Amino acid sequence: MAAFPALKNDLILRAARGEETERAPVWVMRQAGRYLPEFMALRAHHSFFEICRTPALAKELTLQPIRRYSGLIDAAIIFSDILVVPQALGMEVQMNPGPHFPDPLNVPADVARLAQDVDVDAALGYVYEAITQTRHALAGEVPLIGFCGAPWTLFSYMIEGGGTKTFQKCKTWLFKYPEESKALLDRIADVCIDFLVGQIKAGAQLVQVFDSWAGELSPHDFAEFSLPSLKRISAGVRAKLAAANIPAVPMTLFPKGANLALASLAENAGYDVIGIDWCISPADARAAVGDKVALQGNMDPGVLYGGREAIEREVKRMAEGFKGGKGTKAWIANLGHGITPGVNPDDLKWFFECVHKYSASSAA
Numbered sequence: 001m002a003a004f005p006a007l008k009n010d011l012i013l014r015a016a017r018g019e020e021t022e023r024a025p026v027w028v029m030r031q032a033g034r035y036l037p038e039f040m041a042l043r044a045h046h047s048f049f050e051i052c053r054t055p056a057l058a059k060e061l062t063l064q065p066i067r068r069y070s071g072l073i074d075a076a077i078i079f080s081d082i083l084v085v086p087q088a089l090g091m092e093v094q095m096n097p098g099p100h101f102p103d104p105l106n107v108p109a110d111v112a113r114l115a116q117d118v119d120v121d122a123a124l125g126y127v128y129e130a131i132t133q134t135r136h137a138l139a140g141e142v143p144l145i146g147f148c149g150a151p152w153t154l155f156s157y158m159i160e161g162g163g164t165k166t167f168q169k170c171k172t173w174l175f176k177y178p179e180e181s182k183a184l185l186d187r188i189a190d191v192c193i194d195f196l197v198g199q200i201k202a203g204a205q206l207v208q209v210f211d212s213w214a215g216e217l218s219p220h221d222f223a224e225f226s227l228p229s230l231k232r233i234s235a236g237v238r239a240k241l242a243a244a245n246i247p248a249v250p251m252t253l254f255p256k257g258a259n260l261a262l263a264s265l266a267e268n269a270g271y272d273v274i275g276i277d278w279c280i281s282p283a284d285a286r287a288a289v290g291d292k293v294a295l296q297g298n299m300d301p302g303v304l305y306g307g308r309e310a311i312e313r314e315v316k317r318m319a320e321g322f323k324g325g326k327g328t329k330a331w332i333a334n335l336g337h338g339i340t341p342g343v344n345p346d347d348l349k350w351f352f353e354c355v356h357k358y359s360a361s362s363a364a
């Protein structure tokens with residue numbers, strides 16, 4: 001592996017490994033995104049997936065929030081999308097403006113259309129190249145996060161053909177074709193394993209699995225359909241790294257909306273960090289997971305629309321919740337989901353400043 005510049009800020013890696021830190025490390029999901037004028041300026045000249053496939057452009061977008069919030073932000077996340085995995089499986093995905101699959105999987109027989117024995121490293125090598133270039137360009141300022149989508153969330157896009165409110169088509173699969181559904185979920189998981197291992201080899205220092213639709217399943221169905229593939233990924237990544245003599249990196253799971261599953265996820269899903277949304281209080285989340293994992297989250301992204309007073313009040317409340325009580329373990333400050341367009345970038349700066357202030361071990 002190429003030698004990278006020495007890391008100057010390892011706060012998030014220490015927190016992810018379960019250590020209490022002098023203050024909470026902080027980053028936000030979708031930090032390179034449409035709320036940033038510099039993102040919109042570059043995006044005006046390139047299509048979304050063109051940027052994903054062009055390492056120099058993906059690197060540039062990854063660095064934008066790091067430059068703007070230098071000294072305040074503790075991690076970069078590679079600019080890409082969870083939908084590059086369905087693309088690697090041979091599906092066409094457009095972004096206009098939301099994701100659109102012209103030929104979704106309608107019935108189990110359609111799985112035959114997916115690419116057989118995908119060479120993940122060949123199909124997604126452009127992501128690895130973006131990661132390696134970004135690691136060099138970061139010059140050790142903060143760690144770089146790699147990611148993928150969770151099988152259940154990707155399954156839903158591949159079957160629905162885009163975003164959905166009803167989940168009608170993918171739930172038809174789960175409940176009419178449960179065995180075929182599980183086989184497809186495992187198949188997606190196997191691509192995710194190779195993809196995360198490749199990202200780690202290329203320089204990713206922490207990886208996150210986004211299960212954005214976890215909360216659409218009942219606790220029973222989450223355990224039945226999503227959890228097995230999430231475990232397959234954590235175990236598969238660790239086994240492949242060990243076999244290749246590559247040190248493990250921390251793994252984060254963001255099972256959005258699956259707050260009822262927190263205790264069992266902390267117990268045996270195989271992740272170091274669990275990301276939570278804002279529909280559970282930090283104290284309740286910590287009570288559910290004990291000291292088995294670090295927690296990441298969880299301010300409602302909508303608070304960023306509320307102005308400085310609201311942001312300060314809610315960061316203080318969040319910090320007190322995560323710090324309070326016995327057995328408090330590590331905390332990575334973040335929003336409970338991605339930052340949304342329309343947020344004033346200066347208000348995000350204020351969010352970071354408030355996290356620094358209220359999460360410090362000396363803060364009252």
Ligand SMILES: Cc1c2[nH]c(c1CCC(=O)O)Cc1[nH]c(c(CCC(=O)O)c1C)Cc1[nH]c(c(CCC(=O)O)c1C)Cc1[nH]c(c(C)c1CCC(=O)O)C2
Pocket residue numbers: 028029030031032033034043048077078079080081082083095097098099147163210212337338
């Ligand atoms: C479900 C999901 C997707 N993509 C992702 C998820 C999981 C996280 C979540 O639940 O928000 C993950 C993602 N997407 C993007 C990143 C980049 C890294 C980061 O800054 O966090 C990450 C980590 C860039 C992006 N991915 C997308 C954009 C905006 C598209 C544009 O530039 O036109 C960005 C910056 C497009 C995208 N990609 C996806 C959707 C639904 C959309 C369109 C609507 C939306 O923006 O929410 C699929």
